[in-house]
Amino acid sequence: DRIEGTDLIILRELTGGIYFGERGRKDDGNTAYDTMTYQRFEIERLAKKGFDMAMKRSKKLCCVDKANVLESSRLWRETVQAMEKDYPEVEVTYEFIDAVAMRLIQWPKGYDVIITANLFGDILTDEASVIAGSMGLMPSSSVGSKVSLYEPIHGSYPQAAGKDIANPLATVLSAAMLFEDMNMTEEAEEIRRVVNKSLAEGYVTEDLADGGKSYKTSEVGDWLASNI
Structure with missing residues (x-):
């Protein structure tokens, strides 16, 4: 609350x-x-x-x-x-x-x-x-006068390299910020909708599973792509 x-x-x-x-x-x-x-x-x-x-x-x-x-x-x-x-x-x-x-x-x-x-x-x-609930949910953008960079708030995550465990949602939501900054509002909202759906239905990586079933980075990515 x-x-x-x-x-x-x-x-x-x-x-x-x-x-x-x-x-x-x-x-x-x-x-x-x-x-x-x-x-x-x-x-x-x-x-x-x-x-x-x-x-x-x-x-x-x-x-x-x-x-x-x-x-x-x-x-x-x-x-x-x-x-x-x-x-x-x-x-x-x-x-x-x-x-x-x-x-x-x-x-x-x-x-x-x-x-x-x-x-x-x-x-x-x-x-x-x-x-x-997790730093792996937070998107960010570094906006310059000519070039902008969109990435998770935590930056890189080298400890997870090759393990297929990283939460991809922050990266996906960073893409939504990119679309929004390009005035592609509908596309940004669709990305946020499917991310919210994955959270509501528990299709998440281990950092958000809270002891329940968790999925690999690639599995969550495939699920998002198939539901958008």
Whole structure:
């Protein structure tokens, strides 16, 4: 009952922030530093996608930051606030990363579109992925100005190579995201329909079987193809 009706999407900035900031060691290696740097255009680029997506969904947008401590987060917040006037129909909220990490578990259906920085998004997407029961269910896309990459949220899974055990649903749902971004809405919905059917009928891999009968990756794939 806590997760019923949950339908959220997280937009994570991917090319800035602490993962790409200046870093190093000093004091003979005894002090380390990593710099969280953002430029306004990077925030605007991501926030615009968030606002546009909110307009197509429930017109709710949450900006996740740590503006009570971090200067880069203060830039995030003031940049998004300045964009609100261009999207008067969108209800915008601002929450701290630590609070959202808690509320995603307590009240996931309270969120619709979340926008956030690289580090915070890395943490929140992995946390949110298990709400549905398995990270193997979560699709993602890395959207660039010219090229986009669609893949499961967990990336590669080399431990499962050749074993025919990996959950293929995240990859299949990533294809649905691809179709949707190409404005092929009916095709995307058909893919999601057949995935939901496989879940409802228990035609799943071992990570979702919960002690019941499980199927191989290839068997689930064949089942999806034959039911679409």
